[in-house]
Amino acid sequence: MTGDHFSPDEALQEIGRVDRQVRHSSRGPGRAYLLVGLATMLYWPAMFLGGRPLPMLAGVGWIILTVALCVYWARLRVHNRLLKQINRPISAAYVVTMMVPFVVGMCLRPDRPDTGWTVVLVALSVLAGLPLVYGGLRLMRS
């Protein structure tokens, strides 16, 4: 540094350092997306296929996860540009894909679920979590 100014090389190094630090801090939301996406893939099978007390535990776990995420979001100190870009489309896709296993599970669940129905529900549950897994991976790679 010369006097109170950076040399051009030092300026580029400082920009790189700060940029890496901001990007590193932005990976937290990526991990959160990934966690909820994977939890979604387990949630619907637990709700519709699990015997007691699994559905109740899944429900309580979901409430705890939601509260924890709200607290985490409120405490977030930096918002990534990519997060702003993808948040809306990912959230919209997630709402839609979440509705599918819910509707199928609530309206079409047979009294005795067979293998075919189980496979369909698991596949729809995986599909439901995919938007968040995709968003999480993109954020973590940014």
Next chain:
Amino acid sequence: MRVHPRHELDEIIHAPVRLSIMAALAAADKADFRFLRDTIEVSDSLLSKHILTLEEAGYVHVEKTFVGKRARTWLSLTDQGRAAFETYMDVLRRIVEATPRA
């Protein structure tokens, strides 16, 4: 005639603390005051002073919000600030590329 690219460096951005603020905000959509303070490793008062300079230049937007009774200050680059930082980066790269290596 001043032809060296260093004359094109934006003096508002080129001061060390302000450069770090601009670099952090260029990488983020918005950042909280405390995050910037910890990342840049400066005191609250020094950070406030430089943010004021950037705000007066139209480069930074300051937004105060409340979570319960706690105030939070969010900072982001304005379009003008983002354009100025991109221009600054271009000039820096031109200077570095033009400098002969030892």
